[in-house]
Amino acid sequence: MTLSLYFAPNTCALVPLISLYEAGAVFTPKPIDFRRRQNKSPDYLEINPLHKVPVLLIQDEVLEDEVLAENVAIALWIAQHYPSADLLPKDGEQLIRAISLMSWFAAGIHPHISRYNSPAKYCDAPDSAAAMRTIAQAMIFENYHRADSLLRGREFFFDHFTAVDAHFFWCFRRGHQLELDLTPFAACQAHFDRVLGRISVQKALAYEAAVKEEFARQANSL
Ligand SMILES: N[C@@H](CCC(=O)N[C@@H](CS)C(=O)NCC(=O)O)C(=O)O
Known part of the structure; x- marks a missing residue:
């Protein structure tokens, strides 16, 4: 395979x-x-x-x-x-909870991030981008607040690192990349820093950086 x-x-x-x-x-x-x-x-x-x-x-x-x-x-x-x-819980009930969380990230957080990032893809009314961003940010923050309450006092969403943590890490990282003020979300930030310290994450980010560099090199040589 x-x-x-x-x-x-x-x-x-x-x-x-x-x-x-x-x-x-x-x-x-x-x-x-x-x-x-x-x-x-x-x-x-x-x-x-x-x-x-x-x-x-x-x-x-x-x-x-x-x-x-x-x-x-x-x-x-x-x-x-x-x-x-051990990337997802083995216990059936816990696995269902993990699927619920990841589905929320994919369907309940990601679309708001996309609207904040590329408002013109979602509304072509003139001068609508700022309003779209304001609404999208409120929705992102509502969801970060919920995640923050789930992560308070915990290392990970479950009793060890899982794919659920990798998924939320990306959702929160986009907030940083989009330069949102994330100071109200201390538990999300602590989770972010914890996940960032993993070797797998460092490898993934190093790979991503190399790809960005290569794409920039290709663009400059056109
Ligand atoms: N629900 C999908 C979302 C995938 C998605 O929207 N990917 C974006 C990047 S974050 C994409 O490829 N966008 C390009 C496009 O829609 O043309 C998932 O969780 O895998």
Whole structure:
């Protein structure tokens, strides 16, 4: 079996990148340059017609190739195939709770981040960007407040590091990257710093930085 992860800098493809490193998986990261619209290239649209990352491509000599999109599903796949990494709770009830949390991050936080980051993609009314950002920020903060109350007094969402932590790490990191004032969210910040200290996360961020550098080099040589 061979694994490839389609990845773009700053995106939520960081989440499975961290989990694959945590799992010690052998895989090939495939960088996609959004600035050059590679996610809308015919080759990539064949892989994911919805032009999004992450995608985990699973190739097997016997079985048909599997193209797995959506962070929640990818997290489940990695956790099932690398059980010793303990990337999701083994207990059924706890696993359901983990899926609930990751679904919330993917469907309840990520879309507000996207609206803050790219308001024009969601509303083309003239001069609407500032209002869109104000509303999106209020929604992001409502969700960070909820996460902060869940993380208060805890190291991780469960009793050890899981893919749920990797997923929220990305959600909070986007807040930093978008230069939001995150001082009200002390428990989220402590969680962020704790997750940042993991070797897997350092590896993922170093890979992302190298990809950004390479994309910038390619852009400058055009
Ligand atoms: N629900 C999806 C969201 C994936 C997603 O929206 N990815 C963004 C990057 S963070 C993307 O690829 N956007 C490019 C596009 O929509 O064209 C998941 O959790 O995997």
